[in-house]
Amino acid sequence: MTTPPVNLKISTLSDPSVAAHLSENRGPAESELTHPPVFELKGVTVSYNDNPAISDVSFSVKVGEVTALIGPSGCGKSTLLRSFNRMNDLISTASVTGSLQYHGADLYASKVDPVEVRRRIGMVFQKPNPFPKSIYDNIAFGPQLEKRRGNYSEVVERALTRAALWDEVKDKLKESAFTLSGGQQQRLCIARCLATNPDVILMDEPCSALDPIATSRIEDLMSELKSEVTIVIVTHNMQQASRISDKTAFITTDVSEGGSRVGRLVEFDITSKIFTNPTDSRTEGYVTGRFG
């Protein structure tokens, strides 16, 4: 079953590629049947020094989908994203409560090894962060660390090919990764993730430091990868969220009478619904640029 073409009533979505993506977007009924959950969050709260930064979040991330986290700065998007691969464990003041299941298992169970979690659930950051090593060694590093046997040259070629970078770098694999452009460095970081065969990649504003052409290449890459790797992306760019994601979570900051601020999930739905017919007026205000 597919949803009928959506009636785009929001002026910010004038980009034809956005309209095409949204009108192709599958309806929830099909998605629920064909895409099992990778992550299921129930009442997830992440705090720093016991003060909640984002509270009581519940939604599911489905296999093979791109899920976008959007919302105003400081509402807790990155904090929530880091809870998906236990990166918050590295912040001594951070704590996570509620239930966060990964393929049906408690991600925060004491027997779960966070290093293995981060191998399966890779992360790409806002600013490309290649290692001060050659292009080849950046990619071979993870598999070598795992002492994975086999031919590292094949692993390097495959990862760079999957990240749509091979043709640009195949003749200079021994050169420093820092000789690459910003967009190439970001694709190198994606290739570095792919080399350890993750089933999820978390992306924290991966294009915010890139020009429009490099951004477009990363967006194309995400669309190509999503059949093999589930993607969760934090983005400030509404056009990007609407172009590339299947589901969108809109988060905002609630300010209590006492002045304390906490991030709350306002609405989670298929992206076409969030951008064209949101249920909550706060979502509509944000996606149309009236606030945030």
Ligand code: ADP
């Ligand atoms: P967003 O990604 O939506 O901009 P963040 O997740 O970065 O929001 O931040 C959410 C809230 O948590 C903010 O108030 C921020 O100041 C706070 N915060 C983020 N990281 C830390 C940290 N390491 N220690 C304490 N507070 C933090």
